[in-house]
Amino acid sequence: MSITLDQVTKHYSGAPVVNDVSLDIGDGEFFVLLGPSGSGKSTLLRAIAGLSGVDHGRISLHGRDVTHVAARKRGVGLVFQNYALFRHMTVADNIEFALRVRHMRARARRQRRQELLRLVALEGMDNRLPAQLSGGQQQRVAVARALAHKPEVLLLDEPFGALDAKIREELRRTIREVQRELGITTVLVTHDQEEAFALADRIGIMNLGRLLEAGAPHELYSRPATRFVATFLGAANLFLARRTADGIKVGARVMAAAEHTPGAPDHEVVAVVRPEEVEVAPSRDALGSRFMGHGVVDEVMFTGAFERLRVRVTDETGAPLLAVAEGDINTALQVTRTRYAQRGFEVRTGQTVAIGVRRLHVLPTPLSSFTACAASAVRAESLSRQTLLAELAARMKTRIGLRVEPGLGVPEAGCEAQGAFVGATVIAGEDGCAQRAEWLLQRGAKDLLVLPAAAQAPQRVLIHWLGDAARSATLGVSASVLRHVPAEAVYVGIVTGDGAGAGTPQGMRELLDARSEAQAAHGLEMRTELGFGDVAQELARRLAESPAQMLILGVTDLKQFAERFRALLDGGAWPVLIVQRAPS
């Protein structure tokens, strides 16, 4: 491996900007770090270059641990967005800078300079000053300069940001050619997905300081694992669908076949449909793909090669559409059509069309939607407006449903719940909520968020489970939550007993197992800590250490649940997400 990052974390005034990033980049690989501004991608690049230190974790280059090695001794080449050329030096002096520092002889320097100028197609520009070059040429000089000392790793920080479209594309090609020719391991940071697609062998997508997913461009595009990647990498229509024995159901209709464990209950999932996978036709029979419903065309936009439509689904059976872009919650379906399709069927605003879906991808994320549950409609309504819940739902681009459970007010009542539970259920964290939580869990709620009214976005999420059957589900839910809040994840392993006993080695092993499973199966990087004593007390103690914490607790056995966790749930000021899975 050329670059190895292990749980690299960097805080900036308390909040993590780079949060537990682990990554392996192979020899000669062109890796693109893609993310919105403020996602921590540039900070991570600077950390690799050695220009900013890390608070936690290790960085290795070609097997050499460089975590505490100064930038000038790391042997990396760095290219900046604003070129960062030395303006008082000629092109030749700029390129030879690294060689001069290394006391290379003039003749060898000149030879190397010529080589580099040829590489970036700037022969004969030796004696120009940077100010006499165009932006594109300046960036070429910067690339040549960064390569002069034959670094093992080339790092590019938004190198095309300051250039206009045409030159950008040209330079992009040059960089790709240079990279191939030298076979140098390269990391490029950008917020432009087109650039990422054009250059990358692999793309890593960052948001809120976390590396969410890494993979080949087409893999990430066609099979994203997370909502963020699905919507950030290209446009996407998100649906709340149901996985049933018949297949994936959107609304009442089966839209795709799906592998389904026989006997497993139906459950809600999040489905992704790319705009180009949506078909519109004059009637249901004219569709070449599975019929989803009827809709009215709200907007037609011509963009050259493609036509963009916004189609409002009008069928009553129409599935609830989720948000499509940050903050933009709307119910219109995005469709893009080729010129060919346009010729076949011309569409006007206001027209009614039949909608078909060619391909649908189900996200493996376990948290599909939230349902605010309370004994009365008024309370459910006010709960659904809680800050943290609203923030989570917005970030997850999902919706908050309401559910009135009259039996909830009297937990002792033996009455049944009002139908099956969908998605994650949310109840208010107040006195007596431990009883209510138990009541709901016993009646089939699987993921239950107990939310105190004052709960804010957590900076630290503690993870623990009681019973191995809940392990995988807890990790999955934790991964889903932590993708949407900028918090550090800490798995707390608890050894019951006084701590001096024989439980410790066993506990340590569990910690390591948990960590590697979270990493491998759920893409979640988490820290591990070992605690001792009674589970509920130990967790309560850790939660009390600092504000802005959250607990994700996996449970299998509900016996005496309310008894054991009353203190934690009733009195606490912390949001607790309970993940219940019965032992199989």
Added chain:
Amino acid sequence: MSLRKPSVLPGFGLTFGFTTFFLSAIVLLPLAALVLAAASMHWSDFLRVVSSPRALGSYRLSFGASLLAASINLVFGFVIAWTLTRYEFPGRKVIDALIDMPFALPTAVSGIALTTVFAQNGWIGRYLEPLGIKVAYTWLGVTLALTLISMPFAVRAVQPALLEVQRDLEDAAETLGAGRFYVFRRIILPTVLPALLTGFTLSFARAVGEYGSVIFIAGNLPMKTEITPLLIVIHLEEFDYQGAAALGVVMLAISFVLLLAINLLQAWGRRSRVRAAH
């Protein structure tokens, strides 16, 4: 041509007219009057006045101390500007405002304040006295006063240039393998050099013309701690206007030559860099 370009201010003709008028009325005419006054002297009288040992001593002190003060400000002005631009610390704004204080203070007040501190029984002077260092009433005091009053020029000239040195440049140099000192010598210094020279020039010019603050701390012993501006005032007090004008002309000439030399040096530096580029 620049004539054709639309601009915020009225056209070239008008603005150029104002420029020449103001320069003439405020700078050129008074200077011409000065030269005329001196020219009405007989040639031998002129020589006698300007080359008297007392006058020569005063030139030495005036220009020597001014050059020394400007040099000191070159170094410490840079350090102060560096601290103010590169670091974020509580009270930075206050210190930044304090830099301009010597601008606002009547120079006589500065002189009195300095004398209070550095006199033999002053706050600092009393501790320097046993060490054999006398500040007040020596050339050291003169230099100190000149350094104080010309310091803001050096800081204010370098500050914007330092702000412009992008952090990225240093980062780039560092990843290319350069150590701190190398980065300073090869990247930062060349970038701010023109500003540093400007700061030096301004400090020097200010120091040469200074009068108010120096006379309090200098002690004004002829040949030893008497600066040329003071000598001019002494001539004036004796109603020897011509003598005063003669000394003024000499000061003017020396200052002009020195400032011109610095400016030419700067222009030459720029040109040689451009030449290297072709």
